Structures are given as structure tokens and as C-alpha cells.
Amino acid sequence: MKKILVLMILLLMGRAEAAGWSPEIRIGILSGVEQVTLKVSAPCIMIDKAKNETITKVPAERKFIVKVPNMDFDSIEIRPEKIPLKDLKTTIDEHEYFGGVRLNKADGKLTVVNLVPIEEYLRGVLPEEMSPSYPLEALKAQAVAARSFALKNRDKHRMDGFDLCATTHCQVYMGDKLFETTDKAITDTRGEILTYKDKLIETSFHADSGGMTENVADVWGRNLPYLAAVKEIIQLGESWTVKFTAKDFSSRFGENFGEVKAIKLSKLKIGTAASDRTVSGRVRTAQIVGSKRTLTLEGTELRRKFSLPSTLFDMELKDKEIIFTGYGRGHGVGMAQKGAKSYALDGWSYKKILEHYYCDTKLKKLY
Template sequence: MTMIAVCALWGMLFSVLVAEPVQAADLIRALMFQEAQRVLITSGRGLVRQFPDGAEQVMSTPVVVTQLDGGMTLNGARAASDMVKVRGRDDDLIITVAETPVSDQPQDRLSDKLSDAAGSAVPPAELGPPPMGALRGPAPLHTLVLAGAVQVIRRGKSLMVINEVDLEEYVKGVVPSEMSSGWHLEALKAQAVAARTYALYQRMMNAGRDYDVVAGVQDQVYRGRRGVDERVQQAVEATRGVVLMHQNAPVFAAFSSTAAGPTEDAINVWSKDLPYLKGVECPFDANSPYYRWRAEVSLQDLENNLRRQGIAVGTIASVTPFSFSRAGRVGRLRILHSEGELILRGTDFRRVVGYTAVRSTQFEVQSVGRTIVLAGRGSGHAVGLCQWGAKELAELGYSFAVILTYYFPGTEFNNTRFGAQAPSSTP
């Protein structure tokens, strides 16, 4: 079955979901913590425990859920099941866990989506692993303020914490985590629609899983109420229920920080041949702080990291890119070492070295000693929406609808009042 046929099938199955603007009652399940041992839940006006049969029990605050001997306890008493679900009576929940939330954990897979646009003019960028060889200490206590309900589910010897939250409240939490709230309102609207669309796509694809999305860079960063200000709320409310569609289904609305050239075909990054994720010209992001970058990579660290991942490698002599995508990004590299030759995908090279060191696969190797020097452009995978490009287009006067249909060609909105004509590729 072709990808187009698969998309058409999904469209028939889920057209009811997005045929009209999404209703506020739609819920998203976001994985907030995945290896917790103890979870403290409080709320200003008390808690309500919700049972699978629909029954509810008012509880005093706080509630403490602990993993213990292959089971779990609730306020010190062994729970009858491996799932506890609570909501605030009339207020948000405050969750405290001695584990780093997934929104703040280093990225651990090839598809990186977190923008380096969040937070400041020269922001922290897509999260990546610490420098090679860095040590990590024990995780301190982390607190999140969440709307909706929280499920604590035991899996093995750990507890998963899942926030079941209204879709629009979820989008409000994603936008300031992925883009500075000080940016142009139309850029924030574009981010809101992309975040909403991406969440619905993942919910559609993961119906049999305990959660729809991971609240970190594996999907899109969501930190609950953190960073939600008046401008974020304005952008989300102005686009409430608006979803980007292809063949009557929500699209895989990927985004990253800085393309620094044409955006990338999805097939070159994730082996997803989607008709609306083909590269387009993007001369709009030259003001990004990561439009150009340089990195130094220790070959000793590279050797050690490869060995830790079970890849046999000797002393490295050279690192040479030899295949490139149509947009000019590194497809594969040849690593010559004392025991032979190793071929790596460009995306694998980024993962091995570190996403914050090698910000994209658009780079050249300028020198090789025991430290190699890389000169690169852009930040992120460059598939779909370019966030710094969206910022520039918004400042040039283009609407969020124009911006999104430019970066996702062949798509349309579930609400027909948002017509759009693509901008010129000349800034």
C-alpha cells in the first residue's frame, strides 16, 4: 500500500475528529515523567481521585504515590491497582517528582524537534546530551504545575506520570517551550497550529499506548503552565481548534529551529515519504543565532562514544562526508580507522557527538587532527516548519496560514476561513 493510500485510509477513519474545528473537550495524554519512584501531588482546593468505573473520591491534599516491591502505595497503603488518577477539585495540580521531567531530559533519538527559539534572543537551543564524558549527578526535585488530571501508572519498577489535559491547554504549554513568547503574534499562531496538529497526529497514531505524546523533544516540549503568558494565550485562542490537514487527516507537523537553506525532505531524516514534507526554499532565517556555527570534536571522545554503543572502532584517522541530500545536508560519512572503515548516517553522527555540538547535518569538515573542526549552518532536522523563518515571514506581514501552507505544501486547514497564498521565496 502506498503512503498516499495509507494517508487516505487514516483520513476516512479519523475525519470525524478533525472535520470541524476541534472541540475544547478533546484530551491529550502527555508523558511527563517515565522513571519516577515517588510522586507528590497537591492542589490548592483539594483533590479528586477518579476510578476506571467513573466513580470519584474526594481526597485531602497531598497525595503521595510510591513504587514499592513490584506494586505501588497511595499515602502509605498498598493500591489495589497499578494506576492512580487524580484531578484538582477546582484548581491546577502541582506535581513534585525526584526525577528530571522528560521535557528537560537530553535528546536520545535521531529525530530532534525542539527549537532553539524558546526563551530568549539567543536561546538555549534544542536540548542535547551533555558534552561527551560529562558526569550526571542524582536528579533534584522537580515541580510542575499542570491543568487537567494526572495518571500515575506502574511499569516494572518505575512510575510513569501522565498529564491528561484539554488539547488547548496543552497547546498553551507547548508554545512558550518551543518559541519565545516575545516573537510576532503570527509566528506564535503558526507554532500553536503546528503543535495542535502534531498532537492530534500522534494521538491518532498511538491510540493503543498509555500516552499520546512525550512532553519532551522526542515529540514536542510541554512544561504545563510554565511560560504561559498573555501573548501565548492570545495566539492559542485566536487559532482555537485549527488543524493543518492532508487528505482529511492531521499532518505530521514537524518543526525545527533554523533551516539555513532549503528545508529537508522527511524521507532523508525519518524514512517517511510524506507529500507535504518536501523541501522548500527558506531564505528567511538568516537572523538566527545558529545560521552559522563551528564545532570542535575530539576524536578520542568520538571513539569512546562509538565503543560505548557497541560499535567496534580503532584509532580514527579521518572523517569524510561523502553523500548529501538534495538540500546539501550530509547523508553519510566515511570514518577511516586503524581497524577498517565505518559508514555513519549524518543523523547518527549528530547523535553520537551530541546535538548541541553538531547542530545540524549541514556541515563540512575543515580540518582533521586528533580534533576535527566542523563548519556548519542551521539547527535541527530542518523538516517542515522553520521557526526562525516563520519569525521573519511574520515580521514581513504574512499570516500564520500563509506561513504554514508554505512550509507544508499541499495542506489545508480544517476551517475554510483560513485561506492562504504562499509567500515569494525572495525575502
């Protein structure tokens, strides 16, 4: 009887641990540094990755510095001795992260990688990617998008020795700014990802569509059927205006352009295509007539050159000024965060929000 009881307790413990499990990912925190200060919240072991052997034990709550000249191994890992990885916290310089750490040494420099279960990683991502004050269903949609993105892009930094970086290049990740609202959105959608024909999708998102999202092919050239342009309930948000003097504007095109004489671009009507506009109305190309030559520029090029919030704009030459008037913020592909917020306030569930922005996709629970 006693044996059966012990067995049952062990089984229950195993199940409890499995219930908290999620795939481990590796996030690049620092690279090209000569030393790093570390501290772990619970007793750990240090492992030589080449031999997969334990080198030494690491005591809890004691700061220590790893310097390149004192490091005898090319790659070491610090992992908890007894508790699950998700329950460990590691302080890397001044920031605290969930999980452990790997240090890779190459060319006399260190790469510092946070080893973290994806659900704990998301707790450090979500507040950076969407305001924690947004309604819960919008935050849940963002949680699914961020989780899918992380799993889909795991080989993005393979050459650097980790999966994803912690900047806008991948997803902004700060380990130690946690919020109840974003944590709840992650727990409520635990393990859920978005799929198209049973395959994990590319969940691009942006701040504000301005009235209609964009076909991915018109922004990045490749066609993904689930990243298609969709209309928003709110057709016109607040517009933005960016102005340049004709002189400043012309100077950006070099000396052989001369002075700007005219702009040739059809009038913006959101959700209406034209020969020079995409299906959402974003600028495909615009002609800029100069005193010495005429240029045909792509909308994305203009956006970059003049730091415009989006490519959904009108452009005119008036009183020796170039005036851009537009809508939306960001590239326009996939989920619009401002739209997700208004739908959530309107009573939409996160599933409905995701279905709206990622066409014909299905939500799937991985674990």
C-alpha cells in the same frame, strides 16, 4: 415565561461550556515513583477506573500524599466535582497543571498522568517549544503545529498508559510557565489543525533550516509529500564551526581505522544536490580515508557522532585538524522556527508560513 427563561439560561450556559471545550489528552508526568503529593484547586471526586465508581471526595487546596502501599485500586482518577476540567488546576509534586490526574499502579510503582484538555495543554507546551518573544504570527504557526502533533501522535505512549510524555521525545510540557503572547497565539488559532488530503499531518519542526529544509525521506526514510524540501528567503544564515584534532577525530572510529588521511566530500552549495549531498545540500554520505581503512558514513551518523548542529556542512582536514563548517540547527524537516520568525517579521500570516513549510496542506478548524 419563567420556565422558558430558565431553559434559555440553561441553554446559554451549556453553550458557554461547549465553547471552551477541547479534546482531553493524557500526558505522562511521572513514572516509576513510589508516591506523589497532590493538591487540587477546586472540590473533586476520586474515581476507581475499573468500576467507574466514585470512591471519595477530594477537598480543595489541601495537600495529600498517595503512596503505593496505601493505594487499594489499580487506577484512580481525580476530576472536578462541579466545574469544567479546563478550570481545575492540579499540583503534582511542585508543579501546577491544568486539568486533573490519573494514577496507575503497576509492579509496586506509580505512573502519574495529567488529564488535560488540549487547548490548556498547549499553554504549557508553546513557551517550551518557541520563545514567547517571537512575533505573534510565528507563535500562531507553532501553536497549529503543536496542536496537530499532539492529536496525530495520541497513541505514541499507549503501552505506558497515557498519550504523550512531557519531554523532547514528544513535546516539552511544563504546566506552570504561562505567557500572554503564547496564550494569545493558542486562543487565536483555537481548534485549528493542518491537513493533507483531509487527513491530519505529521507537523515536524526544527530550529533553523540554514537556507533550505529537507525532504523527510532523506532524514527518516519514509516519504510524506507535504514534508518536502523548500527554499528559504534567507539563503545563508550565520554559520557554525566545530573543530576536532585529527587524533581525537580518528579515535572515534576505533583502532582499526588508523589515522585520518583525507576527507572526500563535495563542496556545499545550499539548494544544490550532488552524488553525496541531498537536494538541500545536506550531507548524504562522506568518505573518511584512514591509514588502515576507508569509511563511508552517512551525514546523520556524522552529526550524531560529533554532536553537530545539522547535516548541512562542509568538512575539511587542515593543519592536523578536522573542521566542520555548517548552517542551520536541527533535522531540517518541516517548519524552521527561525524562518517562521523572519517571515512573520516580514509581514507573513501564520497561514502563509504554514503553507510554505508544509506543502499543499490545508488549515482546518476542528472545534
